[in-house]
Each structure stands twice: as C-alpha cells, then as structure tokens.
Amino acid sequence: MKHQLIIPSVLYTGEGSIAESIREVIAKEQAKKVLVFTDKGIIGAGLLDLLLDALKEQETAYEIFSDLRPEPSYEDVEKIRRQAENSEGDLIVAFGGGSVMDAAKLVSILKGSDYSVKDLLADPSLGRKQMKSVAIPTTCGTGSEATCNAIVAVPEEEVKKGIVNTAMIPDYVILDAQVIKKLPKSIVAATGVDALAHVVECYTSKKATPLSNTYALAGAKLIFENIREAYCNPDNMEAKSNMMLGAFYGGVAITGSGTTAVHALSYPLGGKYHIPHGVSNAILFAHVMKMNKEACAVQLAELCDAINPSLFEESIDAKADYVIGQIEDIVKFTEIPTDLYSFGVKKEDLDFLVDSGSKQTRLLVNNRKELTLDDIRSIYLKVL
Known part of the structure; x- marks a missing residue:
C-alpha cells in the first residue's frame, strides 16, 4: 500500500x-x-x-x-x-x-x-x-x-x-x-490543546499511516510533556520551543492523516457562536474520545505507551482511559471552559448543532467510530 x-x-x-x-x-x-x-x-x-x-x-x-x-x-x-x-x-x-x-x-x-x-x-x-x-x-x-x-x-x-x-x-x-515568550496564558492554553487534539485525532484516524503516525506520536509526546509547564511558567523557553515543534508535527500529521470528530463537531461552534477554535476543540475533546474509545482503544493505548511507559503492563482499556483522563486534566489545568454555557449556547440550539455537525463529512469519515445522529446529540448534550 x-x-x-x-x-x-x-x-x-x-x-x-x-x-x-x-x-x-x-x-x-x-x-x-x-x-x-x-x-x-x-x-x-x-x-x-x-x-x-x-x-x-x-x-x-x-x-x-x-x-x-x-x-x-x-x-x-x-x-x-x-x-x-x-x-x-x-x-x-x-x-x-x-x-x-x-x-x-x-x-x-x-x-x-x-x-x-x-x-x-x-x-x-x-x-x-x-x-x-x-x-x-x-x-x-x-x-x-x-x-x-x-x-x-x-x-x-x-x-x-x-x-x-x-x-x-x-x-x-x-x-x-x-x-x-509573552504569549497570554489563555492563548497558550487554547492553541496548545488544539495541537494536542491534532496529534491524538490524527493518530486515531482511519486514514492514519505509518508516516503520519511517526509525527503524531512524536508531537503527542512533546505536547503532553510540556503543555502544563508552558502554560504556568512563561519563562520556560524550552517548554515553549517543544510546544511549537509538537504543534508543527501535528500539522504534518494532519496532512498525512486528518483530524476527526473533535474538529468536525467544533466547526458549528466557531461558525455560529464565534467560539475560538482551540477552545471549542478543548470543550469537546475528551467527550468525543470517550465516545470513540471502543473503536480506537488500541491507538490510545499506544499513545499511552509513548507518554507514560511506566504503565506498559496495564491493560489496553486502562491505558486508553489514562490518555482520556490526561486530556481532561490538561483542559482543567489550563483553565479552558468545559461547557458552552458562557458562550450563550442554549439547549434549544441542539438541533442546529447536531444537523450542522453531522454535515462535516470531510472529517467525520476519518473517525474510527461511525457516529450516529444520536451519538452526536449525546456529545453536544454533555457540554451544554
């Protein structure tokens, strides 16, 4: 191939x-x-x-x-x-x-x-x-x-x-x-988690290849290991350099593989409610990966092996849960909102979100789990 x-x-x-x-x-x-x-x-x-x-x-x-x-x-x-x-x-x-x-x-x-x-x-x-x-x-x-x-x-x-x-x-x-060096912490957070979504989505994408996985895995290791330090210590230039390189690797992985449902479902949030791209991805990130877990547990476990080798003997399920838990923890640590309430998104907007999100087929076709309308509705409901 x-x-x-x-x-x-x-x-x-x-x-x-x-x-x-x-x-x-x-x-x-x-x-x-x-x-x-x-x-x-x-x-x-x-x-x-x-x-x-x-x-x-x-x-x-x-x-x-x-x-x-x-x-x-x-x-x-x-x-x-x-x-x-x-x-x-x-x-x-x-x-x-x-x-x-x-x-x-x-x-x-x-x-x-x-x-x-x-x-x-x-x-x-x-x-x-x-x-x-x-x-x-x-x-x-x-x-x-x-x-x-x-x-x-x-x-x-x-x-x-x-x-x-x-x-x-x-x-x-x-x-x-x-x-x-002087980038506001909120921008370090939003763009850093966006980069993290790139590498995780690309590694778990149906279109992932050995080439894209090489960059996605390297990027994931750099970002998981440096995002907290880059966020809370603005003077740590090594951490910030590592974040920039990890983000670049994520971009390369996108070109070879492609992002998945996190980005697909975030597009209506940016298009209608003007929520910054990285923030909308961060809000959805862990919820989408939990929904996807049954279809990409092996890939999540491989990411776990790269970022925390001490868990090597744990089960695939436990490793997948560890990665999703790290995603949740990073979003909270970097003080990104975890729901859509503060952005004026209401329950009555749910039908629009489901309809619009389900039409992002360019990215949804990359998702290892085929998301039904009910799946998409469930994800959005968790962040409303």
Whole structure:
C-alpha cells in the first residue's frame, strides 16, 4: 500500500532564529519585495519588528497586510486577496496565528488567478501555487504552518469549512519560540490543546499511516510533556520551543492523516457562536474520545505507551482511559471552559448543532467510530 506525506521544503528552528532564517530565504529566492500577512495585535505587541528589522537590514521592500479579523470568513479573505492583487511581490510571509497563516496560504494560490475563495470552497482542486510562502507561527498550536488546509467561516451557513489543497503547504517554516515568550496564558492554553487534539485525532484516524503516525506520536509526546509547564511558567523557553515543534508535527500529521470528530463537531461552534477554535476543540475533546474509545482503544493505548511507559503492563482499556483522563486534566489545568454555557449556547440550539455537525463529512469519515445522529446529540448534550 502506498503512503504519501507532503511537508514544507525547509524548516528552521531555534530561539532567535527569525532574522538569520529570513535572510537566508530572501537570498535563496532572490526576493525584492515581501508581502507580509499579520494582524494588528501582533503589530501592537511589537512582535513584527523581529521580522521587519531583518527585512530592513537586507534592504528588502515589504508591504504589510493586517486587515484580517480572527476566525475570518471567506469574504474577509477575499477582501485581503483583492488588496494584495494591487501589489507586486516575490514572496509571501505569514507572521501570525492560524487565521493569518490560513489567509496567507490562500492568497499564495489566489493572487493573479481567475478563481475566488468561494470557488475553492466548491472545488479546492482549482488552486495552483502562484507565489512561494514562508510561515512564522506566533502561537504554539494551530499547525497551519505545516498543513495544506485553510479554514474559513461561511456566514450564510453559520459554520466553518476547510479548503484542502497541497499547493498551500508553505515552502519555508520558521519556528522561533521568542515570538511566544509573552504569549497570554489563555492563548497558550487554547492553541496548545488544539495541537494536542491534532496529534491524538490524527493518530486515531482511519486514514492514519505509518508516516503520519511517526509525527503524531512524536508531537503527542512533546505536547503532553510540556503543555502544563508552558502554560504556568512563561519563562520556560524550552517548554515553549517543544510546544511549537509538537504543534508543527501535528500539522504534518494532519496532512498525512486528518483530524476527526473533535474538529468536525467544533466547526458549528466557531461558525455560529464565534467560539475560538482551540477552545471549542478543548470543550469537546475528551467527550468525543470517550465516545470513540471502543473503536480506537488500541491507538490510545499506544499513545499511552509513548507518554507514560511506566504503565506498559496495564491493560489496553486502562491505558486508553489514562490518555482520556490526561486530556481532561490538561483542559482543567489550563483553565479552558468545559461547557458552552458562557458562550450563550442554549439547549434549544441542539438541533442546529447536531444537523450542522453531522454535515462535516470531510472529517467525520476519518473517525474510527461511525457516529450516529444520536451519538452526536449525546456529545453536544454533555457540554451544554
């Protein structure tokens, strides 16, 4: 059986590596002007200076695109694409979280094309790489820097949807923990648990392969072992570097395998109620894995062997329960909400959630347990 894994061509890591790495990329690509995608929060925090100072030192022209909302709709991305159409450039650099990187990846296959974001929602295969791209994540969890996916909200359907095309995989990735040194604890938590969901879902996915499992297992070990320390000790840069690398491994695993019901059922929560992606995943995570346990206990047990070898002689069932218990504990430890009450989701919204969640077939087909409408309803009821 053939297995395939497509990953970014070049990965740079190391605290303080942005300046040296971006100089190397610019020289290799002979870039004269860089289109920089970021957001106003990153600019306000002074983080973008790490990149801009390096560009100025190289005397490389740049233009900044920062008019992007968190959790953007396809219309928001189309707007920033139109702005970029008026700019000449040799290279796209995405400096931000998942929303920024997803938008930049979409523009890398949209700029100069005759198709729109909405066209890609209908047929992702239309996309062709128009510009090379560099991804510099500023959180420790989305994994977008490694994936061929871009997630956008579809307001008329009150849901989020993924556009998947291998042309969107960034050509270069720079992982520099310096950019997350002062990241708010709430963002460390939400993005970190999102990354944890990536590796666990990919390892338990029906589409998992030996290649994707290698990255998912390595990512799981890094994240399980470092997320609490990264959350409660902002100065522990080793823990934060490990979280960034674990998140990257999770992104690679997504490209080779795919997430499952946790992400599928979280899309309506983001699309209609605008709950941050990592938070909605965290709320659902353990409940989905409990529902899935009968179909993926072996895979959960293998994850247990990787993160806690001392339990090697325990039963498969006990190991699976241990992993699910660790997920629950991490969500509580990082103070992420465990239900939807504070987000205004009501019992009368249940039918919408079940209907919308059940339509996320792109991801639900990856789930080892085939979820019925009653299963989906049961999961949502547990968090209402």
